[in-house]
Amino acid sequence: MRLRSAFLFTGLGALAFSVAAFAQGDPIQQRQEAMKAIGGSMKTLGEMAKGVKPYDGSAAxxxxxxxxxxxxxxxDLFPEGTEMGGDTEASPAIWEKPEEFKADADALAAAAAAALPEVGKGLDVLRASMGSVGGACKDCHQSFRIKKN
Known part of the structure; x- marks a missing residue:
């Protein structure tokens, strides 16, 4: 039984590595996966902040x-030549104004870094954090995202 489990875990590990390696070669897919992770996390936090789901400090x-x-x-997932292709919502402004794009991404990184040690301390703290984190997302999306219908 242990041998079978070892083979199963080895196989699953190889599969996960293959998927990760494939994604590493495709910056469009990588950035879409990053956005899905951020969006899913914002949904979780927003639902807690709005009272749709009960507050859970660990989950926050x-x-x-x-x-x-x-x-x-x-x-770094927006190299020249990835402006087109795939099902992307990336605006051409990303490549036209890379410094502004980086500044918006840095603003989200800073807001998330500041909120990270705090959001587990209570619902009111989470709600306060959502303004800066959500605002950083909104600012970047307004300038650098083309919303598809």
Missing amino acids: EAAMGRIHESIAGFT
Whole structure:
């Protein structure tokens, strides 16, 4: 039984590595996965902040941690030549104004870093953090995202 488990875990590990390696070769897919992680985490935090879901400090910390982790290095996922292709909502402004794009991403990173040690301390703290984190998301999306219908 142990041998079978070892093979199962080895196989699952190899599969996970293959998926990760594939994603590493495709910056469009990588940035979409990062945005999905950030969006899912914002949904979790927003639902807690609005009272749709009960507040859970550990879940709030985990969600904010995913945002902080996902935004790190995010702007590196927009190299020249990835403006087109895939099902992307990336605006051409990303490549036209890379410094502004980086500043917006850095603003989210800073807001998430400041909120990370705090969001687990209570619902009121989470709600206060959502303004800066959500505002950073909104600012970047207004300038650098093309919303598809």
